[in-house]
Amino acid sequence: MESPQRIDGTAITIVFDALAGAPPSLLHVGGKLPDDEDLHALRLAVRPKRHGSQPDVPDLATxxxxxxxxxxxxxxxxxxxxxxxxxxxxxxxxxxxxxxxxxxxxxxxxxxxxxxxxxxxxxxxxxxxxxxxxxxxxxxxxxxxxxxxxxxxxxxxxxxxxxxxxxxxxxxxxxxxxxxxxxxxxxxxxxxxxxxxxxxxxxxxxxxxxxxxxxxxxxxxxxxxxxxxxxxxxxxxxxxxxxxxxxxxxxxxxxxxxxxxxxxxxxxxxxxKEVRRALHTHVRSDVLIGRANWAPRRVHLNSWEALAFDMNEASLMRLASDAAAIGIERFIVDDGWFTGRRDDTTSLGDWTPDSRLFPNGLTPLIDHVTALGMDFGLWVEPEMVSPDSDLYRAHPDWCLHRPGVDRPTQRHQLVLDLAKPEVSDHLFGVLDGLLSVHRIAYLKWDHNRELFPNDGAGHNQTLALYALIDRLRAAHRNVEIESCASGGGRIDCGMLSRCHRVWPSDNNDAIERLRINRAWSLFLPPEVMGNHVGPSPNPITGRMLPMDFRAKVALFGHMGVEADPAAMSDADRATLAAHIACYKQYRDLLHNGTLYEIAFDDAGLFGTLIERDGKALALVARADMATDYNAGPVRFPGLQADRRYIVTFPLAGPKPPNGVAGQLLSGRLLRDTGLVLPLSRPATAWLVAFDQEDEPA
Structure with a gap:
């Protein structure tokens, strides 16, 4: 490699250079160079010159x-x-x-x-x-x-x-x-x-x-x-x-x-904007397995915030019926379904349905869920074991530990050593058995504990985890897997290449999720980010937020519900059902479009717009009290300047926020001048829809 050499993408060029046989340095990292660019001249133009107090032949960063x-x-x-x-x-x-x-x-x-x-x-x-x-x-x-x-x-x-x-x-x-x-x-x-x-x-x-x-x-x-x-x-x-x-x-x-x-x-x-474009394209095309053939992202209801450990067959069937009534499409039984699990101090590792809760196993519940038109999901935490469990009592040497010393726990649990073939084989056998016997469409795969003591076990543990998931996916290709780790503790493209979505945070507070989701969306497309309507008051923050606000925020992701519909008022249930129907109407756009950040000088405002094929849906939300009574116009990126759009306000009720509903406005006006929305009160959110007319303006 005596002369500089280049590699090119669609819009980027990287030029490598090596002198005296050393590892290459970079002459150019950035926008696409002309095909006939003189790389020798480029070397002369940009290679740093020797300065004082350097070796006679400088060893540059390579x-x-x-x-x-x-x-x-x-x-x-x-x-x-x-x-x-x-x-x-x-x-x-x-x-x-x-x-x-x-x-x-x-x-x-x-x-x-x-x-x-x-x-x-x-x-x-x-x-x-x-x-x-x-x-x-x-x-x-x-x-x-x-x-x-x-x-x-x-x-x-x-x-x-x-x-x-x-x-x-x-x-x-x-x-x-x-x-x-x-x-x-x-x-x-x-x-x-x-x-x-x-x-x-x-x-x-x-x-x-x-x-x-x-x-x-x-x-x-x-x-x-x-x-x-x-x-x-x-x-x-x-x-x-x-x-x-x-x-x-x-x-x-x-x-x-x-x-x-x-x-x-x-x-x-x-x-x-370009960070999102590049990385969303990469994740959709090169990371997510079979992304082009994914079915529409089904609306979840997860049982945790509704029932926690207080579950049995009857209460879950009741919850499933209430879920179906508001439009839920996937019913997920969270922690508490397996033998002996009455709280978080026991039974991890004993992955069999508790006969006291389910006298005839999971089949009657699954039949009830599928008869309601939903598919069934199940929570597991396979990498962990409780010291108070049949698995630990039978195999105390299967966890990560230091011989002869105590075994410190976190969340009352220890970590199984997946690098031991007998441990991974056992876990595959248990999970394969559950998936083979039952109509389970979805696993919520949790990971609630740090790895300690690892003593050099971390690398092999990760490879063994990958091998276990890969083996399970090969045996059950239609089962979707969610990666959760106390929320966002293990979100990366290594897991995403094996899973269908991640859980950005255990915090469902809609105001917190506006910030959390905005940061994650720099790297991840919305269809892989679970985004649920939680209860009010929120169990983590204690904040009380209106259903309209919580539901609008949850639309922009993989929507779900983590609350009990029976505990809601009639008005809140109707509001949530209407938002679930809206999500179904727009989810092809939301999960296949291009995401744009709506930028504000006001730190209390959050905005997202997703555009595809001449249609767009935007969320504009306020997290705190406005400084001034009249917020400035909201400018909507991602719209074509030379096109006109019919503007509507989904789920705005009988009184849209201004007189432009149904009007035809240019993309230039909407992008550069914007719309004034009522955004002075905290926990206020608006959906704005744009439908492009056929001919240019």
């Missing part, structure tokens, strides 16, 4: 940084043979293939006995999947203490970072700050990505907004622990992302190889 030739930053890998750290001097091998939409770059150090293969592949939405493979070319075992999936020297314009942090029931808080000098980042150590959000990140220029600015958005498609590092010095910034490994966790025998999980990378110009 796509695989390493120590030993004057680079003083964090290396992309840390290796050992025995107890001694293994230094390496990787140089470009002879097998580099860089062309079209992919780059395969071979690096080698024959003295250290190490080869590294770096792969970047451009897929749908111009999203890049990057990974690295390391090969032990020596004659003794090779320990990997650190190995990233991607090392990305950031473009000079990427001086800010938007990061995410959170906690249970308060996921995805968003912070935007200048990238500081020194080292910053985040990691997880609980065996799952966790609530810290460090596996989702956007590096961007100053002034980055809803539809302006350049950005690099990154994600690690991995359901175990991760590490993200941004390191900035006088020469610029480099971002590294990869799985986190404990020392001794990954040891390669001579000749063996190890491949990292993929890092997902989107390079955009056009603000948050």
């Amino acid at each position: 796509i695989w940084p390493q120590l030993g030739r004057g680079y003083l930053g964090l290396p992309a890998m840390a290796l050992r043979r025995g107890m001694a750290a293994l230094p390496s001097n990787l140089v470009l091998g002879s097998g580099a293939r860089i062309a079209d939409r992919s780059a395969h770059i071979e690096l080698e150090d024959l003295v250290a006995g190490v080869r590294v293969l770096v792969d970047w592949r451009i897929g749908a939405g111009d999203v890049i999947r990057a990974s690295a493979t390391i090969i032990n070319a020596g004659d003794t075992p090779l320990a990997i203490d650190r190995l990233v999936s991607i090392a990305l020297p950031l473009p000079g314009w990427a001086t800010y970072a938007t990061r995410f942090h959170g906690h249970w029931a308060g996921e995805m808080h968003q912070d935007t700050t200048p990238i500081p000098h020194g080292r910053s980042g985040g990691e997880s150590r609980g065996g799952r990505p966790g609530f810290g959000g460090a596996n989702w990140l956007i590096a961007h220029n100053g002034g980055f907004s809803a539809d302006h600015g350049r950005a690099v958005a990154l994600h690690l498609a991995w359901s175990g622990d991760h590490e993200t590092v941004i390191e900035r010095d006088a020469d610029g910034a480099i971002l590294q992302m990869g799985a986190r490994y404990d020392p001794g966790e990954i040891i390669l025998a001579p000749g063996a190889r190890f491949t990292t999980p993929d890092a997902v990378l989107a390079i955009v110009d056009g603000g948050r």
Whole structure:
């Protein structure tokens, strides 16, 4: 690779350059260059020049940084043979293939006995999947203490970072700050990505907004622990992302190889709008299995907030009947259905229907649900075991533990060691038995505990989880799976490549969900995000919100209900049923359209518009009291300026918010000038529908 080489997507170009056999650096990461661009001239134009206090031959930040030739930053890998750290001097091998939409770059150090293969592949939405493979070319075992999936020297314009942090029931808080000098980042150590959000990140220029600015958005498609590092010095910034490994966790025998999980990378110009476009396209096209053939997303009712552990066959049948009466299409029995489970202190692992609750098993309940026109779903938490359970008493050695010391619990439970073949085989047998005997269309797969003590078990645990789900899906191809982990504790493209939706948060408070869903929607399309109408007052926040507001917020996602219709007033039940009918009317648009953020200067306002084939539906909602009586006009992005739209207000009742209902307005007016809506009171929400006329304005 003596001259610069490029790979191209539809609208992006990446140009690699290598001098003196070192790992390649990046000359260009951004918009599509002309096909005949002179890459030698590009090298002269943009390659940094040597400055004072540098090695005579500067070792610039590359796509695989390493120590030993004057680079003083964090290396992309840390290796050992025995107890001694293994230094390496990787140089470009002879097998580099860089062309079209992919780059395969071979690096080698024959003295250290190490080869590294770096792969970047451009897929749908111009999203890049990057990974690295390391090969032990020596004659003794090779320990990997650190190995990233991607090392990305950031473009000079990427001086800010938007990061995410959170906690249970308060996921995805968003912070935007200048990238500081020194080292910053985040990691997880609980065996799952966790609530810290460090596996989702956007590096961007100053002034980055809803539809302006350049950005690099990154994600690690991995359901175990991760590490993200941004390191900035006088020469610029480099971002590294990869799985986190404990020392001794990954040891390669001579000749063996190890491949990292993929890092997902989107390079955009056009603000948050383009981040969404790229990543939603990627998830729909390259992550979700069979997405093009999915059936419409059925409206759920989950039994948890309605009954919790106070369930039996009669109460569930009653709840199912009430659910069907308001238009529910899938009835899900949550925690509490299996033997001995009266509270959260017992029985995880004993996945058989409790005969005291279901004297004839689950079949009568399932028959009742299906006779009502709904399909049936079931909650499970297969990775966990209660110390008070038949499974634990029979196999106390099946959980992760340290011999001879106590076994600390979280939520009164321990973690099963899925890497033991006998454990995974047992779990497959139990779940396969449930799905084979019963008409179960849906599993809500929960994960309510951090992984401790893991002692180097995290990587194998994640691979074993993948293998278990893959095995189950192969045996039951029509069963949908939801990934939940105390809400948003394990949301990543590794799980999404095996599941049909995720649970963004255990918090169903509609005001909290406006913020949580807005952050998740930067990366995930709405059809994979469960979004439920919860009870009022909300069991987590205590907030009381009107049904109209709760239901409108729940429309923009995979809609469901987590409340008891019998506990609602007649008016609330009618309101909820009307919104469920509205969701069914618009769900093809909501789940296949392009999502736009409606931007406001007022932090108390939230807005989303989804457009497809000349139709659009928008949600505009206020979370708090307005500062002024009269809110400014709401401007609607995503509409074509040279078209006219009939404007309506679904579910607005007999009094639409202004006199424009049914009027024909130009896309330019709606986009640039907007509509005035009554938005002064908190917990106010409006749906606005746009239907394009046939001819241009």
